[in-house]
Amino acid sequence: MKTLSHPFRYLASLLMLVSLFAASCGSKEGKVEGVNMLYGTQSKIWKTDKELSAAGDKVKQTDMQEDERITFFADGKYNMTSPAGAVNGKYTFDQAGKTITMTPDGAAQSNSFNVVTLTDDKLTLKSDAGAELRLEKE
Numbered sequence: 001m002k003t004l005s006h007p008f009r010y011l012a013s014l015l016m017l018v019s020l021f022a023a024s025c026g027s028k029e030g031k032v033e034g035v036n037m038l039y040g041t042q043s044k045i046w047k048t049d050k051e052l053s054a055a056g057d058k059v060k061q062t063d064m065q066e067d068e069r070i071t072f073f074a075d076g077k078y079n080m081t082s083p084a085g086a087v088n089g090k091y092t093f094d095q096a097g098k099t100i101t102m103t104p105d106g107a108a109q110s111n112s113f114n115v116v117t118l119t120d121d122k123l124t125l126k127s128d129a130g131a132e133l134r135l136e137k138e
Helices: 006-025
Strands: 043-052 069-073 077-082 085-094 099-104 111-118 122-126 132-137
Touching (some): 111 132
Antiparallel strands (some): 043 069, 043 132, 077 085, 111 122
């Protein structure tokens, strides 16, 4: 077997480094884009991809949880549906603070989450306790 000469080894190493750098920069995890990624043009439906406990362990989803959907609308409203029923409410998104606050209709209290990732097809919400809910566009 013939070994590569010095210039070819250098070029091969350089190409490997460039491709590794490009792959690492391509990750969307941790990227929070504009609020329109949340609702698309008018509305967008999100479904659970994965849930992690505060310790970072994967939480097994029940059949009912797998059927849950949340729809965010451009007018600041949301709708959560599951086989058990539906909840409507309003949300506010603070892009600079990377938080979303959701208030169910008729409720006195709201729920706030840190937005870890928000792209066209991925949404990761983190509770104050550290649990994560990773959603994907339906």
